[in-house]
Amino acid sequence: MPRSGEEARRRLQQATLELFLERGYEATTTAEIAARAGVTERTFFRHFADKREALFDGEEVFRDALSEAVLAAPEEMDPMGALLFAFSSVEGTLKANRAFSEPRAALIARTPALQERVLIKTAGLIDALSGALRRRGVEERVANLAARVAMAAFSYAASRWVEDPAPGLAAHLANAFDELRGVLDPLRKPRP
Amino acid sequence: MPRSGEEARRRLQQATLELFLERGYEATTTAEIAARAGVTERTFFRHFADKREALFDGEEVFRDALSEAVLAAPEEMDPMGALLFAFSSVEGTLKANRAFSEPRAALIARTPALQERVLIKTAGLIDALSGALRRRGVEERVANLAARVAMAAFSYAASRWVEDPAPGLAAHLANAFDELRGVLDPLRKPRP
DNA sequence: GTGATTATGTCAGTAACTGACATGATAAAC
DNA sequence: GTTTATCATGTCAGTTACTGACATAATCAC
Numbered sequence: 001m002p003r004s005g006e007e008a009r010r011r012l013q014q015a016t017l018e019l020f021l022e023r024g025y026e027a028t029t030t031a032e033i034a035a036r037a038g039v040t041e042r043t044f045f046r047h048f049a050d051k052r053e054a055l056f057d058g059e060e061v062f063r064d065a066l067s068e069a070v071l072a073a074p075e076e077m078d079p080m081g082a083l084l085f086a087f088s089s090v091e092g093t094l095k096a097n098r099a100f101s102e103p104r105a106a107l108i109a110r111t112p113a114l115q116e117r118v119l120i121k122t123a124g125l126i127d128a129l130s131g132a133l134r135r136r137g138v139e140e141r142v143a144n145l146a147a148r149v150a151m152a153a154f155s156y157a158a159s160r161w162v163e164d165p166a167p168g169l170a171a172h173l174a175n176a177f178d179e180l181r182g183v184l185d186p187l188r189k190p191r192p
Numbered sequence: 193m194p195r196s197g198e199e200a201r202r203r204l205q206q207a208t209l210e211l212f213l214e215r216g217y218e219a220t221t222t223a224e225i226a227a228r229a230g231v232t233e234r235t236f237f238r239h240f241a242d243k244r245e246a247l248f249d250g251e252e253v254f255r256d257a258l259s260e261a262v263l264a265a266p267e268e269m270d271p272m273g274a275l276l277f278a279f280s281s282v283e284g285t286l287k288a289n290r291a292f293s294e295p296r297a298a299l300i301a302r303t304p305a306l307q308e309r310v311l312i313k314t315a316g317l318i319d320a321l322s323g324a325l326r327r328r329g330v331e332e333r334v335a336n337l338a339a340r341v342a343m344a345a346f347s348y349a350a351s352r353w354v355e356d357p358a359p360g361l362a363a364h365l366a367n368a369f370d371e372l373r374g375v376l377d378p379l380r381k382p383r384p
Numbered sequence: 385g386t387g388a389t390t391a392t393g394t395c396a397g398t399a400a401c402t403g404a405c406a407t408g409a410t411a412a413a414c
Numbered sequence: 415g416t417t418t419a420t421c422a423t424g425t426c427a428g429t430t431a432c433t434g435a436c437a438t439a440a441t442c443a444c
Contacts, residue, residue, distance in 0.1 A: 004410095005422050030400065040424055045401060078378040112312070119311035120304070141348060145368070146375045148344035156337045176337070177379055183338045184376065186270040187369055196441095197391050222431065232393055237432060 009047045011037040016054040021103060025111045052117045059121050063128045070132035079138050083150035084173055091169040126151050153177055201239045203229040208246040213295060217303045244309045251313050255320045262324035271330050275342035276365055283361040318343050345369055
């Protein structure tokens with residue numbers, strides 16, 4: 001293999017996060033990012049499709065890990081169970097990345113343009129989960145619905161987990177599904 | 193009131209949809225849109241914040257209508273019931289806009305940049321629904337979870353409705369919630 | 385009519401992103 | 415160890431989305 005470029009890529013990611021945090025997303029220029037990383041602006045765009053993408057580099061790995069976890073769930077497990085299993089299985093990874101992902105989350109929370117990107121990444125995750133369910137034999141549209149709802153429950157659980165890490169993500173997830181059933185049950189009859 | 197500009201705005205929307213359909217999103221220039229609408233490029237950007245936004249102009253109206261429908265639901269109705277009520281109440285509006293929204297949907301389906309925008313608009317809808325639920329006294333995070341899940345069910349129902357309009361949106365919605373409960377029920381015990 | 389308001393035009397400028405070609409470093413072949 | 419192919423990077427010119435500043439003209443209030 002020739003010279004890797006992984007080095008420059010990592011420096012670009014680092015510089016991107018730093019500058020976005022220091023000056024905000026809109027106030028920082030791709031040229032500035034490149035300069036801090038010690039490369040040319042053109043090189044930035046060879047590594048990342050656009051200005052935002054440098055912040056979302058690990059996503060494919062995470063997505064694949066989730067998909068494989070769905071497939072690795074016990075065969076007799078129902079769809080939601082498999083998704084719950086998958087989300088629980090990434091707790092370690094998420095905990096390890098916390099120091100990096102929390103300032104990033106704060107930045108995203110105050111930057112609409114970055115929120116857009118998060119949403120489409122999340123949609124990609126949902127698609128991957130749905131596809132994994134299908135490979136377990138779940139019908140397409142049910143798989144899609146289950147994946148979306150599970151993702152909603154996961155977001156809910158993750159946000160509570162950040163506030164109160166003690167019980168662990170799995171416990172918050174179980175709680176989220178409980179609340180979900182509680183909110184859905186009254187619909188069983190037109191009037192409770 | 194002075195000269196309205198509504199006229200130019202409508203022409204700009206029309207020209208935007210036409211050109212995106214004819215040449216695709218990326219291949220059409222804001223200058224071309226403005227030219228077809230008989231105005232200057234600068235005028236385009238005075239009416240719409242960016243190139244995409246001209247396609248999403250009615251969203252605020254729709255969002256407000258949904259919010260008000262949630263508030264208009266019978267007072268004793270539970271959260272999900274109120275959301276179901278709200279979604280059912282916009283069936284007429286959706287049916288009326290079908291001729292416009294279906295080609296638009298096809299365009300969006302093949303344009304990632306437009307999908308991003310749809311997702312953030314949907315997120316705005318979810319926020320509005322969640323806010324409306326809160327004004328009905330629902331606790332914040334439960335409201336958020338319920339709004340997300342209801343939106344997932346709505347998307348599911350709407351996509352089936354497009355394929356098979358006969359039963360009506362409300363019936364597809366009810367069916368979506370049924371499927372959802374079916375998918376959620378096995379989680380009641382760790383192993384069914 | 386006069387004058388205030390406001391949509392639009394004009395124009396210059398910034399910054400994200402792309403294509404084409406040149407250069408230089410690395411690794412594999414010999 | 416020299417050669418050669420490969421690939422990351424630099425350089426540069428160009429397009430396009432988007433913005434600020436100022437000028438013009440159409441409409442409304444009077």
